[in-house]
Every structure is written in C-alpha cells, then in structure tokens.
Amino acid sequence: MPEVDYQRFRERVAAWQPELVREVFRQHQHLIRVKKEEVALDRLDLILRTALDISNRKGFKSMSVRDLSEATGISMGALYAYIDSKDGLLDMIMAYGSVAARWAVQVPDQVVGARSRLDWVLRSHLYLSEVLLPWFFFAFMEARHFSQRAREQAMGSELWMERLISECLEEGNASGEFAVARPDLAGALIKSLLQDWYLKRWKYRRRNVDVEAYTGTVMEFIEAWVLPDRSTAPGRVQTDQSSRVNHEKGSV
C-alpha cells in the first residue's frame, strides 16, 4: 500500500548524499579560501557534521569557534579558511538541509490520488528527518536566532509543507477519499506529529521505537481522522466509499 518504504528511501538518498557537501561548497565558494575542491570537501563535511553535533548539545550560540576547532582537530586559522564567519557557518548548515529537502520531497508524477499523495509526502518527510535528524533538530531549535530574512524563509518553508498536506486533504475531500472538517488546521496538526519524531528522539530511542513503527502509528492516527470510515484494527482494507457512514451533521 505505501508508495515508499524506509529501505527504498535510504537507497535513493544514498545516491545523492555525497553530492550534498559539494553543492554547499560550490554555493559558498566565493567565501571559502581553500581552492582545491577535493581537499575542501572532506573537511567541510567534517566541519558541518561536528558543528551540528555540538550545536545540538549546547546550542549554536554557546558553541565557541574554539570548541569547533578542538572537536574537528582543525586549527582556528585553518577553520576560517572554510568559513567566513560564525554566521556564515550557519548559512552553510542551513543550505545543506535546504538542498536535501529540495532533492527529497518532490512528489513524482506516477503518484496519483489524494491518499497516495498524502502517504508519499508524509513518509518522505519522516524518512528525510530520520536521515538528517541533526539538521532538522538544529533548524527547528535555532530558527529564532536567524536573521530576519532567514527566519522568514524558515517560516515560509514550514507553511509550504503545511499547505502541501492541506492540499492533499482538500483534494481528498473533493474526490470523496477523505472527509475532514478543517483541512487548514488539520495540516498544521499533522505537521506537528511529523515534527515530534525529530524533536523528541531521545524518548522514542529509549522505547525502541524505530522510524517505521513511528510512521506506521502516525499514518494510522491520521487516517483514522481523515478517512470517511474506518476500523481501528491495523491491516484493514476499507478504502472504498461504499462503507461510509452517513453522519448526521445537525445532531445535537
């Protein structure tokens, strides 16, 4: 039934993930003093990973450049050949995830129908946040420290994701696949369920809940709400409209 599973998603991501740092390097090359691409890529990758790691433990603001220097083993001077400033490092980190998101979540043409599209969008988002967990956590937690321009961009992409979900719901309402009262609010609530996966990871790790189990429960939760009819038992099949209950809107 699902349009994609985690295993296949990982394989698809593995194909372009090494190119991510290269893309970031090229976007910011005018600010980077290191000339040779092949020399730069490994260390840039190390810098970005380490910066995310330290920032997610003590906050970007609290991470001193000396901390980063010690953790990467790259001297202060050399570090500043890769970044033009601490804020520039933040820009590169954000670019890293933005590029990944752009490459990962576009819905392919062969996925048609509201329910399939919703399934695809939600799963892609969850799976990507699993692969790039440190980045998603960082982007959420540090967003309010961004410059106004960057913050508005972050808010915009949050709203974009929501509208993507809401549009699926509206499309489903129109086709009869779904029956949900407020697609706008529903989109917001569904997004918060996706977010919990990377915001509260410690909780799920402690309980041995993996991304597939989480995704499964979330999809059930959502479908219980948006489908016109349902049975709470997992593995159900009712997707046709014939089994819908004719609910009485006017009842007190």
Added chain:
Amino acid sequence: MPEVDYQRFRERVAAWQPELVREVFRQHQHLIRVKKEEVALDRLDLILRTALDISNRKGFKSMSVRDLSEATGISMGALYAYIDSKDGLLDMIMAYGSVAARWAVQVPDQVVGARSRLDWVLRSHLYLSEVLLPWFFFAFMEARHFSQRAREQAMGSELWMERLISECLEEGNASGEFAVARPDLAGALIKSLLQDWYLKRWKYRRRNVDVEAYTGTVMEFIEAWVLPDRSTAPGRVQTDQSSRVNHEKGSV
C-alpha cells in the same frame, strides 16, 4: 460535555496566580538580598516576566544581564539583589512554571470515567499553556541548556504528562470507552499536539485560531482515533456504548 472550559479555567487561575511570585520568592528567599516581601514581589514579577520575554526572542544565553537591566529599568547592582546569578534566575523561572503546573493540572475527584478524565487532562494542559505561554515556550526551548539535574527533571515531567494520558487511554480500553492500539505511543503523539499550541503560536495567531477553536479541533482529532466508533461531524452525541461497531480485528 467538556469538564471545563477556558473561561472557567481562567477564573480559577486568576485566584491563585498572584500568589505564584510569592511562592517563588519564598522558595528562593535565602538567595535574595532584598528583605521586605512586599517591596520584592513587584520587581521580582517584573524581572521574571521581562526575562521570559527577552529570552523567548533571542534565547536565554544571548540575553545579557545588561539587557535585562535596561529592559526592566533596574540597575545591575539592584538586579543582583534579586537574583544570585544568571543560572539562579533560570531556576526561579523554572520554579514559577513548576508551581503553576502543580496547582493547575491535578484531576479533581468528581471527574470520573476515562473519557472525562482525558478531556480534563488535555484541556487543563492546553489552557494552562495558553495562560503561561511564555513560560511553556521557554521551558521547551531552553531545556537542553539546563544542568543535568534540571534536564532530567524536565524529561521526567514530560514523561509524567504522557503517562497521565496513556493511563487514561488504557483505562478507557479496559472499560470499552476507547479502542486504541498502542496507548504508549498514542500518549506521546497526543502530547505533541498539545505542544504545537505554544511552540507555533505565531502560526495560529496569524490565522485567528484561538485556544478554544484549537482545543476543539484537537479533541475531535484525538477522539476520532481513540473512540471505538465515530462520526466526523462536529457536535455529535454518540457517547454510549450501544452504538459501537463491532470491528473485526483479523480482517486483512
């Protein structure tokens, strides 16, 4: 149907809210140089409010004590008569919300039955987070900067709230009021819906969604999942068990 609404909740809170700062003052009196309680309370209240305001805009770490001094109009020296250190200020802020939570969310004895209890717990949490929004936002965003002891306490209270929800669900499963597959995971997911209200406030404010509208939608969302049967129309009445559908667990 609901055990409590926002209006009544506010009235109840208004009765003890002025006593909150007094409680915080007394808990930390040994660290406060200002002797006279009546002199101290107003300024302590101002300090806590302003600190929350600045912290929520630029982060607790980035808020300098000079910022706080200028914003409150209290000189550096006088400020340090109310707080023993910046970390001490953080302790007082956390105490403020902890006391409020303790006073606000205990379930009264007259609320019986799983569905009523769940309703009461969720609404109380949502309403309290509306009244103390700056505190809830602060507690979530700054938790990772706490000392290990404080962080474990925060994690504990997060898990406590979840277990409260999960227990309602389990109780409801046992009594037949609910039929939810994984009460533990469900508790976590439901909590994330409550959290979205204070984490993404800008979004809901922009859409003119108030706390009652949000609460209503969330409660519908949740009940669509946990109730054994449902109708998507708002204002429905089916709460008795006679209308339950006998769902077939084994169906493919």
Added chain:
DNA sequence: GAGTGTAGAGCGAGCGCTCGCTCGGTTTTT
C-alpha cells in the same frame, strides 16, 4: 634525482570587545 621556487594549506598567540558579576558610594525609607 637532487636542488629550488612557489602556491596552497595549516597554525595558534593575540587583538578588541562583551560577558557575568562585584563593590564602594549614594539615595530612599522608616
């Protein structure tokens, strides 16, 4: 293949600045 010039990459002590916090003196209250 040994010697040499050079550009790229790396290094870390030190600069100017802001931070949390203090303390001797002043104003207000009782």
Added chain:
DNA sequence: AAAAACCGAGCGAGCGCTCGCTCTACACTC
C-alpha cells in the same frame, strides 16, 4: 540616623576573528 534599597564604573574571563608565520606538495631546472 540607621537600615534598606539602589546605582554603575570596573574586574577578569571568554568570545569571534586576524595575521605573521610555518609546513607540505609539486613543477621546473640542471
């Protein structure tokens, strides 16, 4: 006039960032 509260210049530590220098790899000369 004593006690309580308030004030803000000044302290050492730590911050982001720089800059004069060294090290390394490789093309070129003889």
